[in-house]
Amino acid sequence: MGFLDELFNRNTDKEEIKMLGRFSDAxxxxxxxxxxxxxxxxxxxxxxxxxxxxxxxxxxxxxxxxxxxxxxxxxxxxxxxxxxxxxxxxxxxxxxxxxxxxxxxxxxxxxxxxxxxxxxxxxxxxxxxxxxxxxxxxxxxxxxxxxxxxxxxxxxxxxxxxxxxxxxxxxxxFSDLRPINNEHIIPRSEEQKEKQYVYLTHKINQCFHEIETSKLNIDQFPGGLSFLLLDLNYKLDYLLTPEGFLMDNLEKNHRVFFANDKSEVALKNNLFIKSFRKILEKDKEEIKAELYDVISTFGLPVPTPHETLTQLIESELNKMQWYKENKHTAIALAIPSYVVGYSLFSYALPMPDMKLLDLFYRVTESEFLNNGEFINGDTPNARRVKKEMARIENKYKSIHPHLDLNASAIDFSTMLTFSESFLNLIKDINLDHA
Incomplete structure (x- = not known):
């Protein structure tokens, strides 16, 4: 069965099932x-x-x-x-x-x-x-x-x-409507919802601050702004897994940006920004009411081979270089993070890919996700990351005998060098089947 046979192998380890992000029935x-x-x-x-x-x-x-x-x-x-x-x-x-x-x-x-x-x-x-x-x-x-x-x-x-x-x-x-048949939803604790709301608003405001203070000429380089906005959009979707108004806004942002309607990138960026401003203007308790967990039967991300991820990394990662060389670090960081977020939003990739992309967020958003478990100050915790990579390799080695997660290829010196080298490692892994 090849690729699909591997996809239909997620239930062998209960720990492997629990992931953030959108549900996929693949x-x-x-x-x-x-x-x-x-x-x-x-x-x-x-x-x-x-x-x-x-x-x-x-x-x-x-x-x-x-x-x-x-x-x-x-x-x-x-x-x-x-x-x-x-x-x-x-x-x-x-x-x-x-x-x-x-x-x-x-x-x-x-x-x-x-x-x-x-x-x-x-x-x-x-x-x-x-x-x-x-x-x-x-x-x-x-x-x-x-x-x-x-x-x-x-x-x-x-x-x-x-x-x-x-x-x-x-x-x-429509305020006169009443909810019905939603008793099965799984509520999150008040502490968890508060933490997620603070993260949501902080990340949006952080993005706006970067836009307002950036030395980059946005009119000449609207693509740089797009990377910041897209990265934020997918990050919020994956890490918060919201429902209702918030989920709909994030999905609309994705559809509008990638619509083949010949709109200028600058116009799409402005629509993005307006969408995030609406979220900030939304009543706090109404946003928190959309932060709950659910059980689903059908998923939207579709089964996708590793080669699709490889092509995306190859096409996008080289765009980091100009921003790195010209000290636009926030945009340079947003590019690999956008690749990760877009992939998790759109695809049901082979499980080694999914776990490695999830690990990327575990490192880059470590303070929010796991109280800094995967970082030392401002840099990745090399020992902890290598341990997790070894666990992923051991888990899927029987399915992909050529899987070799050689952590020596990763540069842990800064978050920027980590992000680039980590995605290059994912790009080059061999997921051929036994």
Missing amino acids: YKPSSNYKVWEDALLAYENEEYLKATINLLTFLKNPENKNISYQTAENEVTFQFFQGSKTISGFQNETKFRAEAKIAQTDDIKIGLSRRLLEKNYLLKYSRFALDEEGNILLIFDSYTVDASPNKLYQGLKEMATQADKLDDLILDE
Whole structure:
């Protein structure tokens, strides 16, 4: 199976599963290959209920806490979690139906109706509805005979991810709505949320200060400013894993910047800055309310080979040189950090890559993440970093026998030399399979 076989091998060590950042459903046990193939075969043989049961089994994550289902004669009922939303449904001999309750209202307003109607046009499989109890629903249904595993997977993914994104946003926008079916979210401690809020505002203000005091002519070098803003965007997304308004803002920043609309980089930078100012203007308690943990079934980052990361490092890292030579250290530091953040935001890379990119943040943001465990003053803690690299190599050596994390290639003298040499090491590793 090659690359994908390695991707579906994340559950062998519980310590390896716990990572920051966005959830990806790419890291399932290799046994799920057989379950998916069984689902396709059962559907081809017109064993529709068996096909759906196999699909639901396939959707289980390694921890097996995201989905449950019950079978009776000629029917299966199920429930699964996607972030702050619960999706429930059934399939019998004639029909498949799934729904997510997004929010509850006593009187749906014209503005909300228009908002949902506009979103309806963007949906391929699901649609909005209002039930008799005043619950705003997102529904996906199909005749059983048409409910192939591929169709069900795509339809459920669309409705689940859209429902999860929308609930916090419309609750924030329309104050008369009430939350519903979010009892399963995992609250963070008040101390943790306070620490994360302080980090959030500090990092944004730090970025603004760098922009205002930089000796770089931003009009002539807007790309330098872009690196600062992109680095900040992905760092906040990965390290805080927020929901609601904050998550939506970070995602919009990404989409706007990389939209192929021929907008000037300077204009995109200004939109970025406005977005971060909105975050600073947001009420503190409202931001903290979006800092919680969730269980998910579907993920957005897609399986991506190591070669994609190699190409990104090669194309971006050489842009550090001019900024280094001209003493624009903050921008030079932002470039490798942007590469790391963009990769963790966009891709589900092989696990050695993911763990090494995570380690990069463990070092560069050590004070926030682990009370300075990976630094000595202002420089990386070489002994601690080498120990972690050895653990990663030993963990994945059986899958990638040519994996050699030679820490002697890393320059630990400053954070800047570390960042550059560490990414060059990642670029050159060999992830060929046994």
